[in-house]
Amino acid sequence: MTDYTIDHWTTAQTAVDSSKKDAIVIRVDDRAATRQAIITQLKRKGYPLIERSSWHAQPPHPGMRESHWDYQDIVIHHAGRSYSCGAPSIEEMRRVQAEDMGRSPPFNDAGYHYAISCQGEIYEARDIRFTGEHVDKGNTGKVGIVFLANLVQVGEAYDQEYKSLSLVDKLKKLRDIATDQVVADHDRPTPYQIRATEILCETLKEFFDITHMGGHREYQMLSSGKGRACPGNLGMNVVQLLRTRLALSPPGE
Template sequence: MTLKFGSRGAEVIALQKKLNLMADGIFGKLTEEAVKEFQKSRGLTPDGIVGPKTKSALGMVASNSRKVDEIIIHYTASPEGEDFTNAQIKASHLARGFSDIGYHWVIGPNGEIRKGRDERLAGAHCKGHNTRSIGISYVGGCPPRSVKGWRDIGKDTRTPAQKAALIKLIKEVKGRYPNSTVHGHNEFANKPCPGFNAKKEYENL
């Protein structure tokens, strides 16, 4: 993920530590100026934006060494029958203080598989399990808006296309992380998410 003025989160903290700044996780003017000075010292374009070249020069390039042994299934807690795009999810997560979209993958209502956060980076989807897991969420999980108190009601709203896409994606992810096991968010938090028993449903994949 590119870091620039206004960015927040763990990656900004890592950047600030590399630049010997106070690590508050907020990419402000001081961080921007420090980035520009660093870029000048390395012969890079001093634009204050931390992209792949600047990250590489700083030694911040993510590796594939993250040990993943869990695949955690979620729902987006959005109304049944409505889409919730990655851009909307990301905006919601940024408003909560995340550095990016929290999920690694999102399954749209029609079964489209949408890439979220880079798998090489820890997600922000299940407290206490983010560093060791891949987070997959399907769009939905709540009744239609016409239902009173819909936000507080969790249910399995997966469409047939979403069910098929989840199986396909889980198999692909398990291919990359052979020792991983599949779980529902509700195994680790007092929440109904993802609205069904993911561990039981996917135990033989």
């Protein structure tokens, strides 16, 4: 893995000569060191990151874009209606990657950078050194975090995505619209999930100039004008809570 220069934010201190009283500030100039520093900091806070090697991630497809290293936004997602808090989280993490890489056209890897289980586990999805694929036409500078859960309530997809479609497009989506009106089962964000997300975002703020946070639906509307149900009203409640706690602004402000 090639390392790259960091323009700002990441610094480290070390005493290179134990006989000297003052430590010398050394600039961390590679992205691999920053990724590892994030992992170390999360562990110190009691949230050890489940790295890609630990959940046996598949190798990414060739051609992933190196990040511009200008992360300023955190985008919150939920995994979708076929996911559940009741399923083993490591299997759900593997499924996220498999589905993203099996799309047409395929993503190069899991689209998100991190995933949070209902039990409060933090997974490394896509390596933070690479730009994600989680907001259509708008991934630059955005860290993607997905809840391994279904947080969409009945009727939400219609209100957010299908209501504004033309009659022809609604007919094409008829099965999805019908499902949205009758499938009422969903998860609720757990206190463990919320706290783990807060710790992760707090840590990311230490390494990047993070100023904004929003739900997928908010960013998707800004980047492409398309409605999205993700991360659901329940997920948006978490977004609003964490924006306040972390003093972050909504997208576009």
